[in-house]
Amino acid sequence: MEIGNMVQLENNNKYYLVDETVQNDIKYFLANKLDDKEKITADAVIFKETIKDGESYLKEVQDEEIGKYILSVFTTTLINEIEDEKKED
Amino acid sequence: MNLELEKKKRSERASKIHSFIKSIENNNYVIDDFTKVTKLTERIGSGDDTPITNFTTLMNLKHQLDSFDIENLSKDFRDEIRLALEEVSKYMKENTKAPEVVDERNNLTEIDKFNKLLNEVKVKAGIVLSIDRVKEAEENREKTYQKIINLSNNTEISSEEKMTEYKRLLNIYNGPNLEAVTAAKNITARGNVNLTDEKINELVIEFNDLYQEIMRMNLDDQVKKNMIDAFSKIAKICTNYKADLSKRKTYQNRYEKLSLDLGISYKDIKRKDKKQEEIKEEKKSTEETNVKDKSDEVEPIKEKEIEEVKLDAIEEKPLETSDLNKIFDNEEKFNVVYNGNVKNPLGETVPDTDILEVGKNYTVEDVKIINGIQHYKLEGFDAMYDSSVFNIFDIVKEEELSKEATKENAQIIDNTEEDLNVEITEEPEIIDAKYTKNEDIGKKVKVVKKFKPGLGSKVLKGIALVSLIGAYYFTPVAFVSAAIWIYASLRDRFDIKDSKGLFDAIFKKLKENIRNSKEITDEDKAKTKEELEEVLSDLNEKELTTEKGMSR
Structure with a gap:
């Protein structure tokens, strides 16, 4: 499972994994929710990944402090990418 | 190899930006001009440490002013x-x-x-x-209060007599005594020329x-x-x-x-001003109610009622500019990473930093301002270290990690470039240790497939981030970061003239809510979502499939 993948969960909700980060040994994904036609929606979510018996499980981050932190990590990553791109130009 | 170096560099820059914004918040400063802060964080991202130094200087000046x-x-x-x-x-x-x-x-x-x-x-x-006039008036009022207390304990007189005397004393307490205190204060204030x-x-x-x-x-x-x-x-x-x-x-x-x-700007003063006004209003109202209610009472005196009267005697303390040390006293423990710097140009003493390991995670157990500079007392170390030689690392709550996980985590942070691969590649053995038997680990992923959304990854990341900022994690950190995104990316990347008003409105609302500490409502969430959907619709129509940086 990696960035650029579309994942479908057991409740049939679909998400596009747009970014990931590993913090304190835990992997978090930034994901856009997809609609039935697999179009991007305005809903987004931060998932915490757990591997159990070789299977991936995704759980929405609900702790506000952790959410804030992960959100800032994703945002700064995006800033860096944009800056790198500007330099390349 | 190059990729690893790039990743490390990016991680360092992200950490710098994050600690800068967290420092602003942790030290009770509030963002007044998001455009300026955005530009500063952009500079930090580019490796310019000046904004961090300037912020340290600002805190130093604040301390001097105090x-x-x-x-x-x-x-x-x-x-x-x-x-x-x-x-x-x-x-x-x-x-x-x-x-x-x-x-x-x-x-x-x-x-x-x-x-x-x-x-x-x-x-x-x-x-x-002199302030003795106030003191004297307050002492007289206190004497009346003591008489009320003594009356309450007096068993030698009848309830009826007690009540008559109580009313008389209460009238003195809330009347002449209070007026004397107020008058003394007014006189002192007049003499207290600037x-x-x-x-x-x-x-x-x-x-x-x-x-x-x-x-x-x-x-x-x-x-x-x-x-x-x-x-x-x-x-x-x-x-x-x-x-x-x-x-x-x-x-x-x-x-x-x-x-x-x-x-x-420093927000503590504003908050205290507001709180002071509220207390004043509340006391005024209590005072009026007390005078009215007590004079009509026929019930025996209760200690609680006297306590209410006593509340009137509590004098409001003048506002004091907050002491930074006091603020830090309330901080919880947090972790920092030694960034390899060895000295602080403003500090007088520099403890030996040779014993610290670059990149290692240390727990801060106390924060003090010494000579106007923020210093950390690290767990297991006696010296106070200048905070500028550390980056704030970990705000994730400690209870999230088991003891074993903490140990493993420290090892991973200690690791070199080679070990960074461990972070990227999935290691089921390590991640398996992250949940306990009864923990809700979420929904199982049943399908994974490649997906081409038709929009550039940066745009989608930006949309996801704004969505989360607007709907869930309503914070200054996120706000500033998102502001960077909006200015640095979308403005240059797309013709967002039509959407500019929309984004301005979102940020304006974010700013107001942050200032007012307003809780985000369901209505706010719905509105943000609706606005984002409009943007999505705009962008989809443009079919921006040729955006640069599509692939990571």
């Missing part, structure tokens, strides 16, 4: 002047030469004239109106007149000498006070300019 508290300075000045003038009075009383009449019409002697001038100068310096530079200059002239008058008098040699010494002392007190005022003004100007440049 130490030049004008109210305390004025009080000290008045106390010193009062003592010096008391000495002058004492010397005058010791003078053995007979006073001469200098004003025959009013029969004024030299001593009378001296006392008159002395009194005038005391009034002008605001030292005649001792500005100009005011001190005026006072110096007054002191000089007094001195000239004394020198014209018929004095003993020793008294004359003592007078000269006393007035030299007074002149020195005035000069020192003026120097303090001047220093404070310099710090104030620098602080205001730097604060403006950084686009932030």
